[in-house]
Amino acid sequence: MASKGKILALVSSGRGFPLKDGKIYKGAGYYLNELTVPTRALMKEGYEITFANPRGNTPQPDVNSETVDFFGGDAAKLQDYLLFRDGLMELRDPVRIADVIASGLDQYDAVFVPGGHGPMIDLLDDPDAGIVLRHFHETSKPTAVLCHGPISLLSALPNSWEFVAALAAGDVAGARAKAQGWIYAGYKMTIFSTAEEQQREPLEIGGKVLFYPDFALSTAGGDVSVLAPWKSYVLQDRELISGQNPFSDEAVLKVLLSVLNEKKKVAAAA
Template structure:
């Protein structure tokens, strides 16, 4: 942790040196990463090369950063104008991908009993507005992982082991083809 690097420094170093990307959950993907231009550059690079990308819990919302207008997309979501958000998401690289993310009902539990605060928007709704095919479990906090092409998503923290297994397998396949 003493040699923390910025995404910009990694982009400048060259992304071809990396086999995959992993984004954990928490609030950072919802607040910062989903609108970070460097994250967008990383995701576009990996998407274009079909390199494995894995996201856990709230992490999948970070794929919004790949949009050319990610900041505007997020602002429209916060303003409560999903039609405008959908316009900003036009031609999104991950439209049509199957994915999962922390469900709306899981979010409500965390908002009501842990954070005692609400997010500006639901991540499920945001990804669906952008064109993602979001699949969540009927049972809250049950492990659930969805893999579609290079994108591997885990719904909640309990999905960590299954996600790690699929991510490692995808990295091994990708490296074997290199």
């Protein structure tokens, strides 16, 4: 099959998610279904996937995601996706985001950021992730972010590190002051909700997050909305496609494919 194009998938390099009271959640990484369901379908459609992260190290899966809960209760489906993931050489040996930028971002048709708590470790204030997102914003190319993945949008802030530090310190006014000039201000978007995070804190991460993802995006200037916990929910606003939680994986994929196909029709007709 001839290649339809290239998709850039940003994942975390992180090993350890800082929590309140000095705790560290060592199991943080990408959620299996959030990464594999969209990328596998995109590959079947003929797209090449480039996986990239800040350090170029093998990304860590969140072990809490390797369960049948996120695959419709189907153990065979879970195993199938585990085998697919294990066969992804590009995921085991990702490119550094800086190297992707150096090789040229124009070659990519879309960028995709799956969730899991990994993006909360490093993608939220990574300067290179910010360069990538600003490119896709400026060129109006699809930017699909899922569950905790939308937290990466903060990296496009002019002072992302300072914004995140202020929010982690509980300085909401200071964070708002650092949010001036955010390219996604006023965008309709969704992300893993406070209610969902509070349910998972005792069950999954064993502590409290430094700040809640939906509050962070709202503080930065996003028009954030969420549904009741664990309902599939996707919003599209301009180039941005965002999904609320792990159960939004297929819905995000559907919108992304629709946008990509429409862009190709327009390009072919031009």
